[in-house]
Amino acid sequence: MSFMETVERARALLQRNGRVSLRALAVEYGLGETVDVLVEELVEVQQVARREGNVLVWVGEGAPEPAAAASAAAAPDSAPPALDSGERRQLTVMFCDIVGSTELAQRIDPEELPRSCASTVRSASRPPSASTGTSRSTSATG
16 A cells, blocks of 8 residues: 555544544554654644644644634543444454465365364464454465
């Protein structure tokens, strides 16, 4: 993904959520230290966000008016606006590298490899199941 595609995705995420931490942006888009370049683009160049410490706040089109935000803060009994009606779930991604699988794949029939690795894949899938999680998919690059 190009940097500008990352900027567009980050912009959409920020607009949707209203506030996003710099750390979350760095993790989400694999930016590391270059997250400052993304912040510069959104804050100074596109002028759709402002930085509040380690958080970006959406100020572009569709941002709440300052008076509306103040009146909402003054009325604590009112229900907070829904940011997103979508369902949120915790996700854990597990990566396993089977040592020697590349060499094994070169020695045996390609259709036999999945059967040879099946018990290892089943063993790796057990921890999520034991924690009431599920294993959604497995893939191989060998």
